[in-house]
Amino acid sequence: DADVTQTPRNRITKTGKRIMLECSQTKGHDRMYWYRQDPGLGLRLIYYSFDVKDINKGEISDGYSVSRQAQAKFSLSLESAIPNQTALYFCATGVTFSGELFFGEGSRLTVL
Amino acid sequence: GQQVMQIPQYQHVQEGEDFTTYCNSSTTLSNIQWYKQRPGGHPVFLIQLVKSGEVKKQKRLTFQFGEAKKNSSLHITATQTTDVGTYFCAVHHNNAGNMLTFGGGTRLMVKP
Numbered sequence: 001d002a003d004v005t006q007t008p009r010n011r012i013t014k015t016g017k018r019i020m021l022e023c024s025q026t027k028g029h030d031r032m033y034w035y036r037q038d039p040g041l042g043l044r045l046i047y048y049s050f051d052v053k054d055i056n057k058g059e060i061s062d063g064y065s066v067s068r069q070a071q072a073k074f075s076l077s078l079e080s081a082i083p084n085q086t087a088l089y090f091c092a093t094g095v096t097f098s099g100e101l102f103f104g105e106g107s108r109l110t111v112l
Numbered sequence: 113g114q115q116v117m118q119i120p121q122y123q124h125v126q127e128g129e130d131f132t133t134y135c136n137s138s139t140t141l142s143n144i145q146w147y148k149q150r151p152g153g154h155p156v157f158l159i160q161l162v163k164s165g166e167v168k169k170q171k172r173l174t175f176q177f178g179e180a181k182k183n184s185s186l187h188i189t190a191t192q193t194t195d196v197g198t199y200f201c202a203v204h205h206n207n208a209g210n211m212l213t214f215g216g217g218t219r220l221m222v223k224p
Contacts, residue, residue: 100157
């Protein structure tokens, strides 16, 4: 079983719909991250959290919100999806400030 | 925001040829990480470099961190088809808090 699990793995939705991507981890890590991947742009940080009461904006937080429900769960929401939010979304976990990140399998979102 | 430039964007090599990807920053880096993402997969941590001028090897992969801690390279000797994928550098900047910024990646294609 994967240590970092994302659901759904694939989702097609329409403009204006609310979408939630969920991430859960069994690694016991405090730090959790949401990244977005677009071809040629690498991975861009949307939000990150260092514990349940800590939420921080990343490079591209506009149009997104997050919730850290528990140490093991970090969800990403698109309140009103738009086509340019079509992308591959990755959740990641980490232990220390400069340590490696462990990525989930990704959630591919298509907004029509 | 903080940026890190990665070149080339694509590289197509014959199996057995060498490959190098470069990561450059205009600001001094705290450390640099390298990740590999296989086609259809998720990024997987390869290594972290911390010290000025540091060189680390993993079998056919050689990682270097520049003396000024503003650039890094990943060199693969005698590529194999299993090396196919996208290689990303990721950096913590000294002045950018806890954000890990990824380069745009270099996609390596190996012709057998």
